[in-house]
Amino acid sequence: MSRGRKPKLLVFDLDYTLWPFWVDTHVTPPFSKKSNGVVVDSYGQKVTFYEEVPKVLEELKAEGYLVGIASRTGEVRGAESLLKLFGWNAFIDCKQIYPGCKLKHFKKIKEALDVEYEDMIFFDDEQRNITDLRTVGVLSILVKNGVTKNVIQVALDKFARGEM
């Protein structure tokens, strides 16, 4: 049984948080899905994601959490295309994908979903973004090797205890 506070919204970065590459550098759009379900880039190179991510997103949605994306990539079309090809849009309530400080992305997400910063958790692999979001009171988790079920559980436990 869960105790303590629960967040309303979990927000994820993309590059090196949900998938193990920079979408503007390491892979080459346009992307497509082959008949066996594998997503490839324009050179036929397989495009992957951190293994547990689809299950994580599905379970968060099933448990009633809102899910957001905040990415500062310049490869907006490529990122959007991958989210579609991976089938993740069904689990995502708000996407903000464009370069710049993530405080802007979060202001938009806050307005779009009507959720306060203190009711969010943010996951990102870059310390500069973590630092920015902590200034407005978002519980921000530095992700080292991609999002996993364990990363989520540790964050939810931290939130429940009211830690920052």
Ligand SMILES: [Mg+2]
């Ligand atoms: Mg990143």
